[in-house]
Amino acid sequence: xxxxxxxxxxxxxxxxxxxxxxxxxxxxxxxxxxxxxxxxxxxxxxxxxxxxxxxxxxxxxxxxxxxxxxxxxxxxxxxxxxxxxxxxxxxxxxxxxxxxxxxxxxxxxxxxxxxxxxxxxxxxxxxxxxxxxxxxxxxxxxxxxxxxxxxxxxxxxxxxxxxxxxxxxxxxxxxxxxxxxxxxxxxxxxxxxxxxxxxxxxxxxxxxxxxxxxxxxxxxxxxxxxxxxxx
Amino acid sequence: xxxxxxxxxxxxxxxxxxxxxxxxxxxxxxxxxxxxxxxxxxxxxxxxxxxxxxxxxxxxxxxxxxxxxxxxxxxxxxxxxxxxxxxxxxxxxxxxxxxxxxxxxxxxxxxxxxxxxxxxxxxxxx
Numbered sequence: 001x002x003x004x005x006x007x008x009x010x011x012x013x014x015x016x017x018x019x020x021x022x023x024x025x026x027x028x029x030x031x032x033x034x035x036x037x038x039x040x041x042x043x044x045x046x047x048x049x050x051x052x053x054x055x056x057x058x059x060x061x062x063x064x065x066x067x068x069x070x071x072x073x074x075x076x077x078x079x080x081x082x083x084x085x086x087x088x089x090x091x092x093x094x095x096x097x098x099x100x101x102x103x104x105x106x107x108x109x110x111x112x113x114x115x116x117x118x119x120x121x122x123x124x125x126x127x128x129x130x131x132x133x134x135x136x137x138x139x140x141x142x143x144x145x146x147x148x149x150x151x152x153x154x155x156x157x158x159x160x161x162x163x164x165x166x167x168x169x170x171x172x173x174x175x176x177x178x179x180x181x182x183x184x185x186x187x188x189x190x191x192x193x194x195x196x197x198x199x200x201x202x203x204x205x206x207x208x209x210x211x212x213x214x215x216x217x218x219x220x221x222x223x224x225x226x227x228x229x230x231x
Numbered sequence: 232x233x234x235x236x237x238x239x240x241x242x243x244x245x246x247x248x249x250x251x252x253x254x255x256x257x258x259x260x261x262x263x264x265x266x267x268x269x270x271x272x273x274x275x276x277x278x279x280x281x282x283x284x285x286x287x288x289x290x291x292x293x294x295x296x297x298x299x300x301x302x303x304x305x306x307x308x309x310x311x312x313x314x315x316x317x318x319x320x321x322x323x324x325x326x327x328x329x330x331x332x333x334x335x336x337x338x339x340x341x342x343x344x345x346x347x348x349x350x351x352x353x354x355x356x357x
Contacts (some may be wrong), residue, residue, distance in 0.1 A: 022238075051308070053307065055301065055302055055303060055306075056302075057302055061245065064244065064245065067238070068238040068239070068242045068245075069238075069242070071237075075235040076286060
């Protein structure tokens with residue numbers, strides 16, 4: 001029993017380290033090769049985790065090999081667009097100037113039904129209003145409407161807007177985010193003063209506090225469990 | 232670039248480790264096969280003491296490499312191979328030359344199979 005638990009811990013740590021090593025890009029959007037790696041790793045890791053008779057190395061070795069290959073393939077695809085196209089494929093233009101490209105539809109095994117689902121999800125009701133729809137290599141569809149059909153922005157209406165600051169969290173569930181404070185050019189004395197001014201004497205009692213680069217503060221003190229239940 | 236170099240180094244290490252494993256496994260299995268052959272020869276010449284010594288040395292060698300083999304082989308594979316060695320010893324204790332010869336051949340086939348499995352051959356890849 002303890003062996004299974006320990007094996008699980010080791011495999012978990014190795015897989016987390018592997019994904020961290022591969023980088024954030026792989027976590028957010030799965031390209032074909034990344035999908036293959038994810039599926040294979042989950043399958044290979046599970047066997048030695050459950051069967052104590054299988055050496056742990058049988059799970060770890062292919063995982064590490066796949067991770068190394070994935071990093072090398074990603075690097076090669078960054079260096080060579082041709083290699084990238086061969087491994088990850090190329091984006092396909094599905095709709096051009098309001099017209100469906102049926103050759104590309106067939107090539108990508110996309111049915112009109114599936115296309116209409118994607119368009120509905122993107123709130124597009126009229127194909128003619130689409131200037132270009134591109135099926136990206138990660139399987140998502142980017143839809144670029146004609147300027148006239150695009151949502152109106154304040155800029156289009158020449159309405160002056162005040163630039164909103166980018167909020168940075170400085171207190172996270174009672175913990176001071178010192179690095180963020182330093183980035184904003186602030187310190188803990190300032191933080192304590194701000195909390196005190198809002199009726200909280202101890203930072204531990206602050207649930208969330210953020211400051212944007214315009215100096216606007218969002219402050220949320222911790223709510224006691226009883227109060228939260230009442231609320 | 233550092234990451235890519237680490238990945239390439241990792242792959243190289245894996246392949247180097249694979250080559251080292253072939254070398255170590257072949258060493259152990261070849262020694263055991265030689266001992267099994269000696270045990271068979273001892274039985275055929277009715278030198279039972281030499282035969283017994285060779286079989287026991289083979290068992291000791293295999294059991295001493297348990298830590299290594301448990302890391303690289305399925306545990307059932309290790310136990311199965313150990314069983315063939317104990318069968319050999321049992322045939323020697325029974326002073327049966329025929330059974331000893333058969334058991335020794337079984338040991339050689341089993342250990343040659345392990346060496347082949349860990350080695351690099353086209354058929355072992357596919």
